[in-house]
Amino acid sequence: MDALLTHGHFPFVIDNLSLGSRQNLPYNVPFFEIDIRDSEKLAQVFDEVKPDCVCHQAAQVSVSRSMREPIFDAEVNILGLLNVLEQSVRVGVQRVVFASSGGVLYGEVATPATEDFPKRPISPYGIGKWVGEQYLEFYSRERGLQGVALRYSNVYGPRQNPHGEAGVVAIFCKAMFAGEVVTINGDGRYTRDYVYGPDVANANVKALETPLNQSFEAINIGTGVGVDVNEVAEKLSGLVQRELRNQGSSLQIPHWRHGVPRLGDLRSNLISPIRANHLLGWKPEMSFDEGLRETVIRFGLKSAQD
Numbered sequence: 605m606d607a608l609l610t611h612g613h614f615p616f617v618i619d620n621l622s623l624g625s626r627q628n629l630p631y632n633v634p635f636f637e638i639d640i641r642d643s644e645k646l647a648q649v650f651d652e653v654k655p656d657c658v659c660h661q662a663a664q665v666s667v668s669r670s671m672r673e674p675i676f677d678a679e680v681n682i683l684g685l686l687n688v689l690e691q692s693v694r695v696g697v698q699r700v701v702f703a704s705s706g707g708v709l710y711g712e713v714a715t716p717a718t719e720d721f722p723k724r725p726i727s728p729y730g731i732g733k734w735v736g737e738q739y740l741e742f743y744s745r746e747r748g749l750q751g752v753a754l755r756y757s758n759v760y761g762p763r764q765n766p767h768g769e770a771g772v773v774a775i776f777c778k779a780m781f782a783g784e785v786v787t788i789n790g791d792g793r794y795t796r797d798y799v800y801g802p803d804v805a806n807a808n809v810k811a812l813e814t815p816l817n818q819s820f821e822a823i824n825i826g827t828g829v830g831v832d833v834n835e836v837a838e839k840l841s842g843l844v845q846r847e848l849r850n851q852g853s854s855l856q857i858p859h860w861r862h863g864v865p866r867l868g869d870l871r872s873n874l875i876s877p878i879r880a881n882h883l884l885g886w887k888p889e890m891s892f893d894e895g896l897r898e899t900v901i902r903f904g905l906k907s908a909q910d
């Protein structure tokens with residue numbers, strides 16, 4: 605939202621607040637509390653606002669919930685997307701940017717996956733993102749929209765929701781500030797590609813604004829750099845301890861422990877940002893160390909207020 609406003613756009617927001625928070629929005633941004641599954645209310649909002657572009661982020665974001673409740677996952681992530689696409693066509697939206705996921709599409713990859721890597725989604729959430737991309741491509745081909753699917757890697761940052769794919773940074777931060785023992789699944793040697801939220805926001809702005817030759821593009825948004833969960837815990841623990849000291853707290857963060865491995869966790873998942881740079885002129889600006897520092901400061905402020 606901040607990135608859109610900075611770039612001179614006039615956004616409006618639809619969210620059912622199932623996970624989102626009104627506090628993350630500037631007060632002057634028009635907000636509609638509705639569910640994307642509700643096609644009638646969605647139609648009313650699209651009639652009222654008549655947007656030029658849509659940036660579709662709303663989703664059921666939990667991989668594990670998708671395993672337990674695949675129908676619910678599909679209702680939000682597939683039917684909800686179709687509602688958004690139908691309304692977009694009806695009111696003449698020019699471009700739809702869709703939050704897809706490189707993390708769940710490419711599966712186990714030891715080197716950064718490029719967009720043409722085979723797609724191997726293994727959860728209903730991943731299948732939904734892959735199907736969603738194909739619907740977007742269909743609407744781009746047949747219904748006059750331009751579609752851009754952004755395949756994020758693991759997004760983290762100050763406003764991170766601990767329920768999503770990269771929940772580990774937020775979960776560890778929250779637990780450490782509360783002085784709780786962090787549990788790392790298995791041996792923790794699970795390599796992920798962490799991309800900073802505000803960098804992803806900038807990628808969305810570029811995906812909305814940049815002229816593209818094709819009516820549909822799928823573009824990775826990641827760093828291509830791998831960090832394992834043990835490293836995340838170690839870096840966070842140092843940063844949180846320092847932040848606690850700065851707040852005048854004598855709380856000592858307990859050392860993390862290793863629990864049982866989580867079934868189906870990939871050993872390595874990395875995605876290449878080369879195409880994003882080529883097509884959108886985008887590259888990740890924030891280093892992981894600096895991004896973690898910013899995240900810890902924000903979580904620290906929040907935990908001091910709670």
Ligand SMILES: NC(=O)c1ccc[n+]([C@@H]2O[C@H](COP(=O)([O-])OP(=O)(O)OC[C@H]3O[C@@H](n4cnc5c(N)ncnc54)[C@H](O)[C@@H]3O)[C@@H](O)[C@H]2O)c1
Binds near residue numbers: 619638641661680703
């Ligand atoms: N966080 C990641 O690492 C990651 C990685 C890949 C893709 N994504 C995708 O990025 C997008 C944003 O995810 P996020 O991590 O910021 O999660 P988030 O929970 O912060 O954002 C999802 C938003 O969707 C809203 N929402 C959920 N169901 C809705 C419904 N039925 N109607 C209206 N609004 C609804 C929630 O209230 C929430 O505000 C999602 O599409 C997610 O699948 C996230």
